[in-house]
Amino acid sequence: MPKLLFKLGRWSYLHPWRVIVAWLVILAGCAGAAFSLMKPFTSEFAITGTPAIEALTTLEENFPGEGDVASSPSVNLVFAAPEGAQLADPAYMAAMDQTVRHIEDNLGAIEGTQRFGNPVRINAELQRGLVEQMTQMGLPEESARADAYNLRMVSDDGRIGFTTFEFAAESQFQVTDADRRVVADAMQIGRDAGLQVEAGGPGYGDPIEINTTSEMIGIGVAFLVLLVTFGSLAASTMPIVTAVVGVGIGALAVLTTTHWVELNDVTPVLAVMIGLAVGIDYALFILSRYRQERRTLPGPEAAGMAVGTAGSSVVFAGATVFVALVALVLAGIEFLSWMGISAAFTVLVSVLVALTMLPALLGAWGDRAFAGRIPGVAGHAGPGNRPAKDLDTRSMGRTWVNVVRRFPAAVMAAVVLGLGAMSAPVLGLEMALPSDTTSNKDTTQRKAADLMTEGFGPGINAPLLLIVDAHGVNPDAEILQPYMAAVPDSAGGRAEKAALASFLYAVSEANSVSGVRHAQLVSVNEDLTAAQILATPEGGPEEEYTLAVAHGLRENNRQVEDATGVHIGLTGLTAVQMDITEELAGAMPLYLGIVVGLAIILLMLVFRSIMVPLVAGLGFLLSVGAAFGFTVLVWQEGLFGLVNTPGPILSFLPIFMIGVTFGLAMDYQVFLVTRIREHYLKLRRAGDPDAELHAVEEATIEGFTQGARVVTAAAVIMIAVFIAFINQPLPFIQIFGFALGVAVFFDAFFIRMALVPATMFLLGRATWWMPRWLDRILPEMDVEGTGIEHMLDDARQPQEISA
Structure with a gap:
């Protein structure tokens, strides 16, 4: 490989404009393709295959239109009266009415309005309706009232309340800034009346924004470091130029890929971050070796030697970065895989640009490659009569390594x-x-979550949803017989009664799991073959104890499945995040x-x-x-x-x-x-x-x-x-x-x-x-370029480099 790279570096030095123009044409072609084919990035982190995601599929099959609860554009609008006051006070009631009305009048359409409105007004109505519905299904009145209380929208002290709705968007990632502004304006109405009004939920997350100044800061610092390293204005620009070209091609290729693949909008940011860092570094290593070789070799041979030696190291190092990034696909997470692949491609391009465009720039500059020298920097002679410093014999590196010795x-x-x-x-x-x-x-968002915790307990921010699929329920299951006897005859035939019995049994068993504050039946589909059970944990979504509760529910679900023949999945935003976290940790x-x-x-x-x-x-x-x-x-x-x-x-x-x-x-x-x-x-x-x-x-x-x-x-x-x-x-x-x-x-x-x-x-x-036996069987890899050293021994003579 060193001999091949030597020839590549020497050829690039001797034919600079061919190489430079070729890379610029590739850059322009990538720009044209990107602007012609690119599609918008998504803010979504695509994931499939986890138990919680599979449960969402079951939810969609049995409750069409409800299968995206983990990414639904729902909003929690939270109201809080000042200390010592209540939301039911007339002035605050009027303010909440105006806030809700502003959203109704100015949003084109909203969905999920069953719990949308002035929380004080609709809370009592929902409580009564829920108790009636549950008792008609055979649930004892005491249990029905406990269920209704768990879904209350006003805190016990009457100071905090919330209402919920959904934007008319396919998911939280399609909510527009205009829709968010409507909600923000509505919140200000309540705030002007003396209420604290906050908004949270998946639909009201901050849009992803990218600050373009980070790259400029990094490049600026890199230029200063290169200036100190080489003490030359000309040399300090070359690694910057090659890195920008390489990162530009890589980033534009990522943009083009969006025509066929849905990519997260963080993907190009990470590709640029890593590509820019390694691109400058790789060019720096080759340029440093060229400066050393140029002392004794003519320009073409010095460029070839630099690419053959330092370039070999660049290829090997770049290959390890490439493999490490591509290997991220082992995690089995789509967005992470594409992040790794995109960054790996940018690294690959950066390596190719460093190996070819840098020697081409050296060839174009010729003996002026280290022009614009700064006195007293990088070993150059200082102002006045101060002699140049020999960095090979007097340097901090030599001093330090002798201390280590x-x-x-x-x-x-x-x-x-x-x-x-x-x-x-x-x-x-x-x-x-x-x-x-x-x-x-x-x-x-954080203030809304904190108010919800204060008014209703931390578990309200970490709801767990059980999806019970009763298509395969066993009507003869012994454990279901008492529940079937309690189901009203109006519920239907034996299969329907068995399904309803399995739902009630699943609720009872979920309530027995340690750490579950309350579990309740919240929805049953029309043909009585599936149900949704809401399990509210004691802790919040970030607590380790809540994860233990989720695992306990899954173990409990398996026991219910074995006893009844139903299939139960656990999902919801908390469960989805838990599965992703644990899958990544396991990988x-x-x-x-x-x-x-x-x-x-x-x-x-x-x-x-x-x-x-x-x-x-x-x-x-x-x-x-x-x-x-x-x-x-x-x-x-x-x-x-x-x-x-x-x-x-x-x-x-x-x-x-x-x-x-x-x-x-x-x-x-x-x-x-x-x-x-x-x-x-x-x-x-x-x-x-x-x-x-x-x-x-x-x-x-x-x-x-x-x-x-x-x-x-x-x-x-x-x-x-x-x-x-x-x-x-x-x-x-x-x-x-x-x-x-x-x-x-x-x-x-x-x-x-x-x-x-x-x-x-x-x-x-x-x-x-x-060991000799191992040395014999391992293939030779001449990264140091010793194979090309003897080729240039006769050509080595002291060389002059113009300033």
């Missing part, structure tokens, strides 16, 4: 113990999907095992060593664990008050973060250790009898010195790009940016810059040990 055990212990301690908060990790109860405390060990195992195998192929891959894999686990721990401390536990509303971590953050961090960690491992192994092999070939004894130590020092500066610059750029996304308004994008930035920081500066050289000094010759 003197105290390797202490450095290793500090990193392992420090990052290990930082990983401890992961044990308290809580995961959830966004909901009203986890929204920012300043939002009306993490397999995914983690695959990516770490793959890393160890690939690194064994590249470095012909047992210990180097093991240290790399264990170091990755330490860095990602510490990043998780710090993220939990800040975003879940509210460390230092940095986050206004701490709460559970987004469910799909851990698995996505593992994939991205793994790929990026392998980037730095490859770029740094490749330089070390390159020096090690040169010393081995030198024929010095003491080479074997001193090769590891000397190679570690020299390779680290040459690689540390560029790896540091790359890490700072990547951290800046990720952290800039904290500027996004969406909380889960903010957490992504924060967590990935922290993960890169820990991995680059603690693992690759400290733990890796420390272990090499401690292991000595064992660093590069591999």
Whole structure:
């Protein structure tokens, strides 16, 4: 591969405008395709196959039009009178009437109006009607009154009330801003009258907005870092240009894909975030190697050598990122799979652009590639008579690695113990999907949820819905006979009575589950073959205890199914979110095992060593664990008050973060250790009898010195790009940016810059040990480009580079 890449880099340098124009044509073609074929993104997180989703299918089959309760455009409009007052006071009654009337008059159409209106007026009517309906079905009056009380719309003290309706939209993701403004204006009417009025529910979620300044901030910081690294205005622009072209093509391809696939609108944001970071880094590595080779080689050969050596590392590193992102399909979650695939494609394009367009830009600039030098920066001569600094002999990297050489055990212990301690908060990790109860405390959605909790208990925000399909009910089931005897003869034949009996039995058994505050029959279809049972838990949707209640209900449902022959599914927004969270959590060990195992195998192929891959894999686990721990401390536990509303971590953050961090960690491992192994092999070939004894130590020092500066610059750029996304308004994008930035920081500066050289000094010759039998069967991978070194030995002469 290095020889092929050498030819590619040299050809691109010699034919710059062909390459540059070709990439610009591809970019323009992608733009044309995107603007011609793209369709709107969706805000929906598409998921299928979970038990809660399957229960929604059963609901739709038996209750047509009601099968999307998890994404219905429903709204809870909550009213609260001042302390010491009641909603029934005349002034507040009039204000609620006006608020409701404004919504009726200004929304084109609303649905689900059975519980819509002034809550004080309709609460009593609904209570009476429900009691009559339930007693007619054979339910004791006492139970019917308990059911009606559980569905009350006004709190016991009369201070808090709510009403519900649905926008006339297919789902919560199709609600328009104009419809939301109508509700907001209606709320203001009540507020002007002295009421607290808040709105929540799936239909009133904030629309997803993307702030475009994050990319600009990341690029700006990257330019400054490149300026410090190369000390040249010309050189500092090249990685930016290639990264923008690569990310542009990747993002436009994602836009085009929407013509055939429904994509979540967060997908391109994550693709741009990751593509921009790796695109700049990959070009930086190749450009840094070109500058080194240009000292002794002509331009075309230096470009070929840079692409053949650093470019080989780029290909390998890019392949690991690509595989880690594509492997997200193992989670079985559609939106997560498309996020991974989109980001992986953008990374692939970024690699191809770095390998070809960067040497083409170098060819176009020629000897002016490092023009616009800044005095005193990157080793250049300073103002006045201050001489240039030789970064190969005097640098922070060399100073640091010598400190590590003197105290390797202490450095290793500090990193392992420090990052290990930082990983401890992961044990308290809580995961959830966004909901009203986890929204920012300043939002009306969170205030509405808090008022509902205050007035009706936390369980009202976490309703669980049981769907009983009685098509296969067994009329001879012994457990149903007492219930069938209580069913009125007017209910129908024996099959209908058995179905109604199974519904009542299911309600009775659901009420016996610990943690269920109340379970009740809320709907039966026309042919008496299916029913909906509402189970209200004691706790809220974000509480671990509520998840235990849901599992208890599912176990209880299986027992009812065995006894009666019916089929029962558990669904609702809380159950859907629970299933997604648990499915993602269950996929993490397999995914983690695959990516770490793959890393160890690939690194064994590249470095012909047992210990180097093991240290790399264990170091990755330490860095990602510490990043998780710090993220939990800040975003879940509210460390230092940095986050206004701490709460559970987004469910799909851990698995996505593992994939991205793994790929990026392998980037730095490859770029740094490749330089070390390159020096090690040169010393081995030198024929010095003491080479074997001193090769590891000397190679570690020299390779680290040459690689540390560029790896540091790359890490700072990547951290800046990720952290800039904290500027996004969406909380889960903010957490992504924060967590990935922290993960890169820990991995680059603690693992690759400290733990890796420390272990090499401690292991000595064992660093590069591999059993002979294993060395024979593993294929050779010349990532260091040693195969092309001898081709250029005769061509190496001191070269001048114009400023």
